[in-house]
Amino acid sequence: MHMIYMAQIATSLMLLSQVVGATQEVESGTARPVFKLDVPDPTADKPQSKLWYSQCSWWACLPTQDGNQLWKRSPTGWAQSSGVDSPLRGLFGHGDVYAEQDRIYVVLVSPQALTIVALSYDSRRCDYVQAAPPTTWPSPADESIETATITTDQTGRLWVAYNADQSVWVRASRDRTGTCWTEPILLAHGTGDDDICSIARLRGGIGVIWSNQNDETISFRFHRNGCPPDTWHQKRIVAQGDKTADDHLNCAVAEDGTLYVATKTSLDTLNRPLLSLRERLPDGRWRSHAYATLTSNGEPSRPIAIMSHSLKRLVLCHTLYGRQNAGVNSIIGLICRYPGPDLHCKGVEIIQPIAGLNNVTGCKSSLPIDVPSVVLASDGDGNVYEAIVDLTH
Secondary structure, eight states, X not given: OOEEEOOOOOOOHHHHTTSSSOOOOOOTTSOOOSEEOSSSOTTOOTTOOOEEEETTEEEEEEEETTEEEEEEEXXXXXXXXXGGGOTTBTOOSEEEEEEETTEEEEEEEOSSEEEEEEEEEETTTTEEEESSOOEEEEOOXXXXXXXXXXXEOTTSOEEEEEXXXXXXXXXEBXXXXXXXXOOOEEEEEOOOTTOOXXXXXXXXXXXXXXXXXXXXEEEEEEEETTSOTTOOOOOXXXXXXXXXXXXXXXXXXXXXXXXXXXXXXXOOOTTSEEEEEEEEOTXXXXXXXXXXXXXXXXXXXXEEEEEEXXXXXXXXXXXXXXXXXXXXXEEEEEEEESSSOOOOSOOEEEEEEEETOEEEEXXXXXXXXXXXXXXXXXXXXXXXXXXXXXXXX
16 A cells, blocks of 8 residues: 655754744644744645755745745755745745756746746755846736746746636746746636636647636647747647536646646535546547545545656645534545556545645656655645655555
8 A cells, every 4th residue: 555654853842943933832643834934825826836856855935924935855854945045035926836957947926926036056055046037027907816837848948827817828938048038928718717727848848727617617728849939729628517627726747748637626516526637648638537525524625746757656635624623624645556547546644634724735847766755735824734755655
């Protein structure tokens, strides 16, 4: 049986007090935060990835009241990597991270703006520094952008996707530095105010998938490498009807280019699956796999997908909202083999029930080999919790 177990934090209260917001005392047997931030729900939002593995360490990009901060995980626990010298200090919003060798690209989403920043690893400082000045786009007039995601294609071009003005938009960089960008490119119009999209790097190009709760569809468009930024394949409807759409999307890509998208439906019917894994095969065909049943005890929500190429494992995690004990939630993990994932195996509680727990987040790239695979979640008080996903059993 696959095993997922909670990380045991081997640090004393003295060490924990050296990071922002020392771990609070909790009752024996309950999950403990690994650190605390001064903003609520720092691991939000649904399509975004906050984690990456590089330089033999896990890293996280999370917001604070002073801007974003990088955190680094060592054998003794998590700590701020840069302190007041953070390259993201003064840059606000919830971020999505795309990591590539010694460089990361972050899109930050605040109510006022989208900000793109590129960081590179400085081996002398053992930390990240800004690789280029940040690029900021104000939000459209009278509009706030809920969330955005970022990736690159195989040519090195950066892409950002987001929803605004009931539409799906992308921007593309004109060079590899990410300092010069196209104007917004419209992919679809007529989505709901509450809908979102996500972008992913695929074999031969990139893809954008989005929800539309107005017409109950999940849709997708593909851009082939080398084509002009505004030249896209026609829209493909992935699923339609039966309340299949909701604003919950999170992507992972297998080594053969198969796209897996963990989604939530609006089919709020007891004893029926509430989540659906959308699978785009390399030949462009789509399949959907229902999982995670809504019960009188728990409501599955905010799913994410993570990939292990070497072990051919697909990791699916989600929040389980407590229905009988309202507001007390847990994080569930499920591991299955791919291709042709079998989602009938029972999920395992990887973070125990906590008031306000939500927004599990992982990494975009394949999980590393022979090191612990980390996910984080948080609550409305800014506490951040960790779970270790063990793929070896």
